[in-house]
Amino acid sequence: MKTKNRYVIFIVLAIIIPTSLWLLTFPNTTIKHDASPFFVYGSQLLAIIGFSLFAISFVLTTRIKVIETYFGGLDKLYQKHSTIGKIAFFMILAHPIVLSLRWIPDNIEKIFWYILPIHRKMEINIGSWALIGLIVLLLFTLVIKLPYDKWKISHKFMGLCFILGSIHVFGINNFYQNNKYLAFYFILITTLALIAFMYKSIFYKWTAKKHPFEVLAINKLNAEVMEITLINKSTHFNYVPGQFCFFQFVNKDLSMESHPFTICDAPLKDEISILVKSLGDYTNTLHKKLTLNTTALVEGPYGCFDYKLGKKKQIWIAGGVGIAPFMSWCRDLMRNNMPELEVDFYYCVHNKSEAFYTHEFEKLETIMPNFHLNVHCSTSTGHIKGSDIKEPKDKTICICGPKSMRTSLLKEFKTLQVPKENIIYEDFDFI
Numbered sequence: 131m132k133t134k135n136r137y138v139i140f141i142v143l144a145i146i147i148p149t150s151l152w153l154l155t156f157p158n159t160t161i162k163h164d165a166s167p168f169f170v171y172g173s174q175l176l177a178i179i180g181f182s183l184f185a186i187s188f189v190l191t192t193r194i195k196v197i198e199t200y201f202g203g204l205d206k207l208y209q210k211h212s213t214i215g216k217i218a219f220f221m222i223l224a225h226p227i228v229l230s231l232r233w234i235p236d237n238i239e240k241i242f243w244y245i246l247p248i249h250r251k252m253e254i255n256i257g258s259w260a261l262i263g264l265i266v267l268l269l270f271t272l273v274i275k276l277p278y279d280k281w282k283i284s285h286k287f288m289g290l291c292f293i294l295g296s297i298h299v300f301g302i303n304n305f306y307q308n309n310k311y312l313a314f315y316f317i318l319i320t321t322l323a324l325i326a327f328m329y330k331s332i333f334y335k336w337t338a339k340k341h342p343f344e345v346l347a348i349n350k351l352n353a354e355v356m357e358i359t360l361i362n363k364s365t366h367f368n369y370v371p372g373q374f375c376f377f378q379f380v381n382k383d384l385s386m387e388s389h390p391f392t393i394c395d396a397p398l399k400d401e402i403s404i405l406v407k408s409l410g411d412y413t414n415t416l417h418k419k420l421t422l423n424t425t426a427l428v429e430g431p432y433g434c435f436d437y438k439l440g441k442k443k444q445i446w447i448a449g450g451v452g453i454a455p456f457m458s459w460c461r462d463l464m465r466n467n468m469p470e471l472e473v474d475f476y477y478c479v480h481n482k483s484e485a486f487y488t489h490e491f492e493k494l495e496t497i498m499p500n501f502h503l504n505v506h507c508s509t510s511t512g513h514i515k516g517s518d519i520k521e522p523k524d525k526t527i528c529i530c531g532p533k534s535m536r537t538s539l540l541k542e543f544k545t546l547q548v549p550k551e552n553i554i555y556e557d558f559d560f561i
Contacts, residue, residue: 143182143186143319144179144182144183144186145179145182147182147315148178148179148182148312148315148316149175149178149179151309151311151312151315152174152175152178152309152312154309154311154312155308155309155312169228169229169231169232170229170232172228173224173225173226173228173229176221176222176224176225176228177221177222177225177299178312178316179221180217180218180219180220180221180222180224180225181218181222181295181299181316182319183214183215183217183218183221184215184218184219184222184292184295184323185292185319185320185322185323186214186319186323187211187214187215187218188288188289188292188322188323188324188326188327188330189322189323189326190207190208190210190211190214191208191211191326191330192326192329192330192334193330193334193338193432198432198434199434202434202554203432203433203434203435203556204432204433205432205433205556205557205558206434206557209557215288216268219264219268222261222264222295223261223264223265226244226245226257226258226261227244227245229244230242230243230244230245244258245258246258247259247262252301253297253298253301253302254298256294256297256298256301257294257295257298257299259294260291260292260294260295260298263287263290263291263294264288264291267284267285267287267288267291270284271285277410277411279385279387279412282387286331288327289324289327289328289331292323292324292327293324296320296324299316299320300313300316338429339429340378340427340428340429341362341363341364341367341427341428341429342363342364342425342426342427342428343360343361343362343363343364343402343425343426343427343428344360344361344363344423344424344425344426345358345359345360345379345420345421345422345423345424345425345426346359346360346361346401346422347359347422348420348421348422350417351405351486352483352484353408354407354408354417355405355406355407355408355451355484355486356405356406356417357394357403357404357405357406358403358404358405358406358420359401359402359403360401360402360403360404360426360428361400361401362400362401362402363425367428368397368431369393369397369430369431370397370431370436371393371396371397371436371437371455371458371459371461371462372392372433372435372436372437372455372458372459372556373392373393373430373431373432373433373435373436373455373458374390374391374392374393374430374431374432374433374455374556374558375390375391375393375428375429375430375431375432376388376389376390376428376429376430376432377389377390377391377404377426377427377428377429378426378427378428378429379416379420379424379425379426380424380425380426380427381419381420381421381424383415383419384415384416384419384420385412385415387412388429389412389413390432390558391404391405391406391454392404392405392433392454392455392458392530392556393431393454393458394454394457394458394461395457395458395461396458396461396462396464396465396466397462398465404454405451405453405454405486406451407450407451433556435455435528435530435554435555435556437459437471437526437528439554440526440528440554441524441525441526441552442470442471442472443472443524443525443526444471444472444473444474444525444526444527444528445473445474445475445476445519445520445522445525445526445527445528446459446473446474446475446476446528447475447476447478447514447519447527447528447529447530447531447535447539448475448476448477448478448530448531449478449479449514449530449531449532449535449536450478450479450484450531450532452529452530452531452532452556453477453486453487453530454530455530455556456475456477456528456530457487457490460487460490460491460494461490463494463497463498463501464490464493464494464497467497467498468498469498469500471498471500471501472500472501473498473500473501473502474502474504474519474520474525475491475501475502475503475504476504476506476514476518476519477491477503477504477505477506478506478508478513478514478531478535479505479506479507479508480507480508480509481507481509481510482505482507485505485507488503488505491503506518513535513538514535514539515538515539515542516539516542516543516545516546516548517542517546522543522546522548523546523547523548523549523552524552525552526552526553526554527543527548527552527553527554528554528555529553529554529555529556530555530556533557536555536557540553540555
C-alpha cells in the first residue's frame with residue numbers, strides 16, 4: 131500500500147466525518163456580541179479536528195498488530211503518531227487564540243479569558259488547564275529533550291490532558307442539543323482513546339506477551355559496539371528476518387527500560403543476537419553492567435522491513451549498527467538461497483575496522499553470484515551519496531542507518547526521480 135493511501139483513514143476520521151457532522155448544525159451556532167463568524171466558526175473547526183486527531187493519536191500507541199501492519203511497521207506507525215500529535219497540539223492551541231481574536235480591539239482584557247484559566251465558566255478554565263498541560267509536555271518533548279525513561283513517564287500525563295480536554299468539550303453549553311450527531315461521534319472517539327490510553331499505560335505491561343531469553347554471550351566488537359547473543363527459554367518464538375523486538379534486561383544494575391533492537395539472525399534456531407551501540411545513558415550502562423546469564427524479556431516481533439516484499443532487483447544500504455537487519459537477511463539467504471534475487475549491498479562505515487561481519491557477506495557472494503558487497507568508507511571517499519548507487523530507479527532500495535544518512539539519501543533519490551514506493555527503510559527515531 132502506498133504511504134499516501136495510509137493517511138486516508140486520518141483524513142476521514144479526523145477531518146471529513148467531524149467536519150460533515152459539524153456542518154449539519156452550521157450556521158445555527160449562536161454568535162454573541164456581534165462576533166465575526168470567521169473567528170467563531172474557524173475556532174470551532176480547529177477544535178473538532180484537533181480533538182479528533184488527539185484521540186486518534188492514543189489509538190496508534192497500542193501496538194496492535196493489525197494497525198502496525200496497515201501503516202508499514204511499528205517504526206512508521208510511531209512516527210505518524212508523533213506527527214499527528216504535533217498537528218493536534220497546534221490546532222488545539224490555535225482554537226482559543228482564534229476565538230479570542232474577536233475581542234480585538236474592543237475588549238483586550240477578554241482575550242486572556244480564553245487563553246488563561248481565568249474565565250467565569252469552569253468548563254472553559256478546564257480547557258485552558260488542558261492546553262497548559264500540553265504545552266509543558268510538548269516542551270519536554272521538543273525543546274528540553276528529557277532522557278528516554280523520564281520522557282516515557284512524562285508522556286503518560288498526555289492522558290490527563292485528554293481527560294481535561296474531554297470535560298471541556300462535553301461541558302460546553304448546549305453541545306448535545308445543538309450537535310447531537312457530532313456529540314455521538316465525539317463520545318465514540320473519546321471512549322476509544324481512553325480505552326487505548328488505559329490499556330497502554332496501565333494494563334499493557336501485564337497483557338503484552340514477553341518471551342524469556344537468557345544472555346548466552348557478550349562480544350564487544352569495539353569500544354562502542356557489542357553483540358549480545360541470547361538463548362530462547364520459551365516454548366515458541368518466531369520472527370521474519372529484519373524484524374525488531376523490545377528488550378528488557380532483568381539485572382539489578384540495569385533499569386527495566388524496554389528498548390528496541392533488530393535481530394541479526396535467521397529464525398531457524400533457539401539463539402538470537404542483537405547489536406548494541408553506546409548512544410545514551412541506557413546503552414552506555416548496558417555496555418558496562420550487562421552480564422552473562424541475565425534474563426531478557428523480549429516483546430515482539432515488530433516491523434515490516436522484509437526484503438522478500440521487494441522486487442527481484444534490490445539495493446541494500448546499511449550504516450553503522452544499521453547492519454543488523456541485513457545480517458538477518460544474509461543469514462536467511464545462506465540457508466534459503468534465492469538465485470533470482472539480485473542485490474547490490476552498500477555497507478557504510480567510517481573505516482574498514484568498523485565493517486563487522488564482512489566475511490559473512492563475502493561468503494554469501496560465493497553462494498549467490500548476483501549478490502555484490504560494496505564497503506563504503508567515509509574517511510576515504512566521503513559519505514555515501516545517491517549518485518554512488520548503481521542504477522537505483524527500477525530497484526527496491528532498503529535503507530537502515532543513522533537518520534542523517536537516511537535523510538540525505540532520500541533527498542538525493544528524490545532528485546534522481548527514484549519512485550518513493552521503491553524505497554523502504556527502518557526508522558528508530560521514535561525513541
